Amino acid sequence: MIPSDQFVRFYNEVFKFLDAQGGGALEDYYRAVSEQQERHCLALFKAEGLAGMKAYWDRIAVEENCDMTCTLHADRLEIVMRRCPSLGKAMDNDAGAFERYCDHCPGWILPLLAKAGCRCDYDIIDRTLPQCRLTICPNDPQRASRIRVSGL
Amino acid sequence: MLRYRETGELHKDFHGSMNAAVEYVGSRYGREGLREVFRNTAQKVYRSIYKKLKAGDWSELLEHWHYFMTREGADFSIAVTDTEAVMTVRRCPAVAHLRDLGMTPSVFFCDQTVLLNEAWCEGTPFEAVTETTGEGSCVQRIRLSRPLNGRDDERRNEGSHDSE
Numbered sequence: 001m002i003p004s005d006q007f008v009r010f011y012n013e014v015f016k017f018l019d020a021q022g023g024g025a026l027e028d029y030y031r032a033v034s035e036q037q038e039r040h041c042l043a044l045f046k047a048e049g050l051a052g053m054k055a056y057w058d059r060i061a062v063e064e065n066c067d068m069t070c071t072l073h074a075d076r077l078e079i080v081m082r083r084c085p086s087l088g089k090a091m092d093n094d095a096g097a098f099e100r101y102c103d104h105c106p107g108w109i110l111p112l113l114a115k116a117g118c119r120c121d122y123d124i125i126d127r128t129l130p131q132c133r134l135t136i137c138p139n140d141p142q143r144a145s146r147i148r149v150s151g152l
Numbered sequence: 153m154l155r156y157r158e159t160g161e162l163h164k165d166f167h168g169s170m171n172a173a174v175e176y177v178g179s180r181y182g183r184e185g186l187r188e189v190f191r192n193t194a195q196k197v198y199r200s201i202y203k204k205l206k207a208g209d210w211s212e213l214l215e216h217w218h219y220f221m222t223r224e225g226a227d228f229s230i231a232v233t234d235t236e237a238v239m240t241v242r243r244c245p246a247v248a249h250l251r252d253l254g255m256t257p258s259v260f261f262c263d264q265t266v267l268l269n270e271a272w273c274e275g276t277p278f279e280a281v282t283e284t285t286g287e288g289s290c291v292q293r294i295r296l297s298r299p300l301n302g303r304d305d306e307r308r309n310e311g312s313h314d315s316e
Contacts, residue, residue, distance in 0.1 A: 095196035
């Protein structure tokens, strides 16, 4: 058994393997992960909207030992990850972190949020730092979700 | 001493993510695809365990088994003799959590144990034999497949211990 504590180091190896297959295999996997995550989140996100998303990520913050703040505003949910244990473990790893490790998060989150009627501004900040920022809002036909690496 | 020794809260839903991951890779790339991923995991991620096994020392593997099976709440025991370390798992916490989530274990789910143990033993004086004895129960054996040289034997004996 791979301990749940160490799943992300295995995940990191899956990303390397799929990336080496080419042909969009890794992106296909992100979509499969997103569909898998629907069973944990989608009903909650649809039923309770931004408040349901805050409840989900507040639980994740505890269980995954994150240093993370989720702030609910009337029109948006802001998530600030100051210490991501997932990237932290992928980096604290004798096999080395997959260089685009961070991309799996927006890879599964954005399609799921779209199904829940929301869009997301996802700032990875820097793929070598275990930090990121998300702003989640109800869908707006004028603005699409976006992923960026601001470096700030 | 363990290279990775997490503390704090557990996110057991990662067992569900593991189930999906092995199903995804296994169904598309076969058992050989899974074997490649688990070989990299066993020999590169868990490099210190693998290096010790190559030197005839199973101490870090046994410590890993004991620490994480305890942390996950498994019902298990480990017995060690001169030639064999046997972990008997009566209640696998990963399978139990899948059931709690209402998930059915993938046909590849136990390959995380079988293929990981096999990859750990590749090119070492040990061989791995994993016998599934029911859903959520198994017997994992790491046993000497060839005699150790004197130095290896010394190292292994320093690290071995009984655990129940």
